[in-house]
Amino acid sequence: MPYKTGSMKGELTTPEIRKLIKAHNILTNIKIPKGAKRDEIIKIVNDKGYTINHDKQSLDPMGGIRKGRPKVTMKKAQEVTKPKPKTALETQKAVESKAEKAEMKKKQERVIRKKAVEEEKARSKPEAKPKPKTASIAVGTETPKPAPKPAPKPAPAPKKKEAKKMTIPILKSIAKQYYQNLKDDFGNDLDTVKKNINDGWSDYIDDDEPIDGFEEYYEGLNKKQIEDLHKKIRPKVIQYAEVFLKKEEPKKKKKQK
DSSP: OOOOSSTTTTSOOHHHHHHHHHHHHHHHOOOOOTTOOHHHHHHHHHHTTEEEETTTTEEEETTSOBTTBOOEEHHHHHHHHSOOOOOHHHHHHHHHHHHHHHHHHHHHHHHHHHHHHHHHHHHHSOOOOOOOOOOOOSTTOOOOOOOOOOOOOOOOOOOOOOOOOOOHHHHHHHHHHHHHHHHHHTTTOHHHHHHHTTTTHHHHSOTTSOOTTOGGGGTTOOHHHHHHHHHHHHHHHHHHHHHHHHHHHHHHHHHHO
């Protein structure tokens, strides 16, 4: 819903503008840089030949409707950005793929363990000393050559870099950043933040992209794994964000008194 009070009364909120642009991106591909603020987003829209109609809650081409530039309304944005439900076949394929990956990982672990045992046995086994060669007493014979040194063992393969685990303190840090973004966009209006704290997730967190500032916790993850991770951490992050909100609400009431 548009702002109800303040200097921006009647204008669309930043999440609503983002939703319109997401729908427009699907149709005409306007890209928003990560972490872009309200003024920057509006400038990008204007540079692309569009204006934001806060009254009608839509993106309108400058100078009227042009060919190839459709008018994007909030209703249209909700329809276009609504995630498509997975079919039974897609769900089945995802389950099968997950099972195959788990089995492949088990096989790789068995191979690594077997190789480690063999290397340990080779290290613990005493090397046989070469038998000394007897020198010939005859005149003109050469001195026996020393036995060749054993070839050096190959260095162990470097371990694959893995993503760090998201502990509770990390989830709280993500929640604090998420809560602060909501406050910034809604002008510290805690009532509006409270209404949007659940639905605003997709406006600030991309489904399959690392969260800004926490890239080290995504090392080695593909887009599908990132998407699964975000589904897993979302309830906890929102829960911690609500805790930050509850702590701040009494302070606001005290100031108003």
